[in-house]
Amino acid sequence: MTEHHHEHGWTRLGTEIAHEGPHLTVHRDRVVQPHGAEGTYEHVEMADGARIVMVDGRRRVAFVEDAFYPLGARLLHVPGGAIGKGEDPLDAARRECEEETGWCPRELRHLTAFHPLPSRTAAVVHLYLAMDLFRGTVRRDPTEAGMTLRWLPFEEAVDAVRSGEISEAASVIGVLLAERALTP
Structure with a gap:
């Protein structure tokens, strides 16, 4: 995935699916944090x-x-x-x-x-x-x-x-x- 800039200061460098189940998907993104450090960020995709x-x-x-x-x-x-x-x-x-x-x-x-x-x-x-x-x-x-x-x-x-x-x-x-x- 290409670099993805957000207006809130985070940059996503890439993403992988850590888990995909019937009710939720866990994403592990490689990110550049607002203060410049690279790291990972895990977040969950689920229904509203x-x-x-x-x-x-x-x-x-x-x-x-x-x-x-x-x-x-x-x-x-x-x-x-x-x-x-x-x-x-x-x-x-x-x-x-x-x-x-x-x-x-x-x-x-x-x-x-x-x-x-x-x-x-x-x-x-x-x-x-x-x-x-x-x-x-x-x-x-x-x-x-x-x-x-x-x-x-x-x-x-x-x-x-x-x-x-x-x-x-x-x-x-x-x-x-x-x-x-x-x-x-």
Whole structure:
């Protein structure tokens, strides 16, 4: 690969794929750092995500609890998942709501898009607020077999974020932005 200059001060001299799997690709680039030293930089290519703060008519927030292998623990978090190749983020959000919770939103409002780990991946997570929910069908994939649905009153959800009980990034950002969006 030829030398590749970036306006942010880094120069990529070459790249190799260190690992390619079904969910992510690890790249190892030879780079010139902004201060001039040569080195290597590893980064991960993965799908963008869609995550949803679902609020029902009783002002309860839908959370799913699932086991996260790297943490060796179960975490409460807002529903969501990877956006498929060529899939619209809004469609992915709608699909993930139903698949993981069995509820579908009539209203989806974009809250923000954020970079969950910018030092390691360019992947973006799109956050939505979902309201006016109606019944659908749960369709969890095999890795989500142990997933459970839990509804928390909105103020409890905010308190759980503030206390650190809910610590997953999209859930923290989503609940706090939804609080602002839903405050008259």
